[in-house]
Amino acid sequence: MKEGPVIASVAALLGDPARANILTALMDGRALTVSELAQAAGVTLQTASGHLAKLDAANLLVAEKQGRHRYFRLSGPDVAQVLEALMGLAQRTGATRVRTGPKDAALRSARVCYDHLAGERGVALLQGAERQGLIEGGQDLALTNKGRAFFGDFGIDLARLDKGRRPLCRACLDWSERHSHLGGALGAAILDRMIERKWIRRDAGRVLTFTCEGAEGFDAAFGLA
Amino acid sequence: MKEGPVIASVAALLGDPARANILTALMDGRALTVSELAQAAGVTLQTASGHLAKLDAANLLVAEKQGRHRYFRLSGPDVAQVLEALMGLAQRTGATRVRTGPKDAALRSARVCYDHLAGERGVALLQGAERQGLIEGGQDLALTNKGRAFFGDFGIDLARLDKGRRPLCRACLDWSERHSHLGGALGAAILDRMIERKWIRRDAGRVLTFTCEGAEGFDAAFGLA
DNA sequence: TTCATACTTCGATCATAGCCGAAGCATGGA
DNA sequence: TCCATGCTTCGGCTATGATCGAAGTATGAA
Numbered sequence: 311m312k313e314g315p316v317i318a319s320v321a322a323l324l325g326d327p328a329r330a331n332i333l334t335a336l337m338d339g340r341a342l343t344v345s346e347l348a349q350a351a352g353v354t355l356q357t358a359s360g361h362l363a364k365l366d367a368a369n370l371l372v373a374e375k376q377g378r379h380r381y382f383r384l385s386g387p388d389v390a391q392v393l394e395a396l397m398g399l400a401q402r403t404g405a406t407r408v409r410t411g412p413k414d415a416a417l418r419s420a421r422v423c424y425d426h427l428a429g430e431r432g433v434a435l436l437q438g439a440e441r442q443g444l445i446e447g448g449q450d451l452a453l454t455n456k457g458r459a460f461f462g463d464f465g466i467d468l469a470r471l472d473k474g475r476r477p478l479c480r481a482c483l484d485w486s487e488r489h490s491h492l493g494g495a496l497g498a499a500i501l502d503r504m505i506e507r508k509w510i511r512r513d514a515g516r517v518l519t520f521t522c523e524g525a526e527g528f529d530a531a532f533g534l535a
Numbered sequence: 536m537k538e539g540p541v542i543a544s545v546a547a548l549l550g551d552p553a554r555a556n557i558l559t560a561l562m563d564g565r566a567l568t569v570s571e572l573a574q575a576a577g578v579t580l581q582t583a584s585g586h587l588a589k590l591d592a593a594n595l596l597v598a599e600k601q602g603r604h605r606y607f608r609l610s611g612p613d614v615a616q617v618l619e620a621l622m623g624l625a626q627r628t629g630a631t632r633v634r635t636g637p638k639d640a641a642l643r644s645a646r647v648c649y650d651h652l653a654g655e656r657g658v659a660l661l662q663g664a665e666r667q668g669l670i671e672g673g674q675d676l677a678l679t680n681k682g683r684a685f686f687g688d689f690g691i692d693l694a695r696l697d698k699g700r701r702p703l704c705r706a707c708l709d710w711s712e713r714h715s716h717l718g719g720a721l722g723a724a725i726l727d728r729m730i731e732r733k734w735i736r737r738d739a740g741r742v743l744t745f746t747c748e749g750a751e752g753f754d755a756a757f758g759l760a
Numbered sequence: 761t762t763c764a765t766a767c768t769t770c771g772a773t774c775a776t777a778g779c780c781g782a783a784g785c786a787t788g789g790a
Numbered sequence: 791t792c793c794a795t796g797c798t799t800c801g802g803c804t805a806t807g808a809t810c811g812a813a814g815t816a817t818g819a820a
Contacts, residue, residue, distance in 0.1 A: 315555065315556075316550045316556035316622065316625045317549065317555050317558075317559065317618060317621040317622055318549065318550055318551060318552045318554075318556075319550075319625065320553065320621055320624055320625045320628070321545075321546050321547075321549035321550035321621055322547070322550030322551070323550070323625060324542065324543065324546035324550070325543055325544075325546035325547030325548070325550035326543060326547070326777090326778075326781095327540045327543045329543075329545065330540065330543035331540075333542075334542065341796095343796080344796075344797060344798095345796070345797085353778090353779075354779075354780060354781090355783095355796080355797070355798090356779085356781085356797085356799080357778070357779055358797095358800075359798055359799090360778085360779090360798090360799090361778090363798085368628055369606075369627075369629055370624075372734070377787065377796090378786070378787045378788065378790070378795065378796050378797075378798090380794070380796080380797070385628070388623070388624055388627060389624065391608050391620070392617075392620050392621060393542060395616070395620050396542040396546055396617060397541065397542055398613070399543055399595075399613055399614065399617050400541045400544065400545045401541075401597060402594075402611075403545070403593055403594035403610070403611060404594055405777070438594050445673070447671065447672030447676075451672075456544055465700075466711055473758055481706070486753035490785080497813060508764070513736075520588050525789090550806075551807090553808080553809095568766080568767095569766075569767060569768095570766070570767085578808090578809075578810090579809075579810060579811090580766080580767070581770090581809085581810065581811085581812095582766075582808070582809055582810070583771080584767065584768055584769090585769090585808085585809090586767085586808090601765075602766090602817065602818070603765065603766045603817040603818065604765095604766065604767090604817095605766080605767070656771085691780085747814070
């Protein structure tokens with residue numbers, strides 16, 4: 311009777327299929343319009359509008375008006391993290407369907423988790439960076455001096471990231487792998503930079519595809535021994 | 536339309552107040568009977584029975600029959616972890632009530648998270664252990680040789696823990712603090728040992744109370760500088 | 761055997777909330 | 791000014807599922 315309802319109200323919001331679709335559509339960190347989200351969820355515009363109002367009221371989303379469009383995005387990385395955790399739980403408990411399609415495999419290989427790299431590649435990135443002493447563990451990950459040099463060379467403006475409020479490094483548990491990958495401001499910046507360098511192409515949805523050049527560069531930088 | 540429903544089915548289970556109450560009642564890792572859970576949730580026996588059947592079918596709980604009682608407990612630490620994550624999200628997004636009662640303060644100070652110590656004390660434990668080089672970070676925490684010696688002296692049978700399937704150390708994000716505390720087999724063993732040594736008394740629910748002797752011993756072992 | 765306890769199953773009730781059609785605003789372009 | 795687009799609000803329909811009373815099953819005790 312005490313704290314149950316607190317989690318129930320949030321969980322109930324995630325528990326409707328249409329809303330769950332909306333949220334997963336937003337998990338790539340982009341902002342989408344009401345119409346786009348309605349289509350993603352498979353409901354009409356007015357139904358989606360109602361759902362979005364609820365998600366907004368609960369501060370799970372933030373809205374931004376631009377002309378006659380209204381863009382919604384997740385209110386923070388923690389929302390995405392909870393969604394990933396739920397996916398992991400669903401998978402562990404067998405709620406997931408057996409249908410392991412081709413898209414599923416692509417998702418497992420590399421995808422965007424809010425705004426950073428996840429999947430096999432994401433886990434490999436963090437493990438490689440740790441092995442080389444670029445990032446040091448601890449419950450809160452930290453960038454080493456060697457790491458600062460490395461990512462500086464990589465083309466990341468660390469001074470700018472330092473100024474932001476967002477933590478530089480953050481371990482984010484991966485639902486498909488069972489290890490963490492790198493989130494936080496640095497994780498986001500690395501993904502941006504990889505896209506900029508054309509190492510990675512962003513497909514529809516959350517799938518990320520490595521270019522040939524990207525796969526080579528990635529393996530050289532963070533690859534397995 | 537793809538992965539949304541996967542998370543929705545799990546989230547919907549957590550989204551009912553009665554079920555949420557049941558789950559939070561089980562978050563201390565103990566096994567409770569149907570009647571006890573019915574009372575905790577504030578519903579009749581038959582209603583609780585129905586809820587438990589659903590949670591069991593979804594593998595969020597496991598049942599164990601003993602005489603004419605049926606005991607339920609969470610099917611794993613990951614379930615508790617998701618619940619904690621949801622609490623954290625509910626708090627961040629303001630869904631939590633302002634009522635910050637005395638019990639709330641006690642919960643923040645020290646509580647059991649499935650089977651290990653959480654709250655301020657839990658975070659202090661991990662930070663202290665890291666500062667002293669007993670546990671080494673990394674995305675997956677690891678026990679150092681110094682740590683093995685220390686916790687061996689503390690009265691923990693590490694050889695037995697090594698044999699189990701459960702990972703020894705596990706970082707578990709704390710919803711009240713914003714840092715991790717120590718979970719895993721070692722985290723559980725430490726809590727057991729502290730209770731055995733009468734450092735900690737287990738009150739009703741999830742609240743843990745440190746004895747005078749316990750607080751002293753704890754501070755000496757892991758306390759702040 | 762008989763009774764009591766612990767729990768499950770069935771059935772009926774009822775409230776909630778998801779859904780869409782239609783109508784109403786607001787913004788932007790012609 | 792007029793219309794098209796994007797979105798919100800309203801109203802009514804409907805389905806889902808939470809709830810509890812009553813009856814049924816299993817276990818343990820007398």
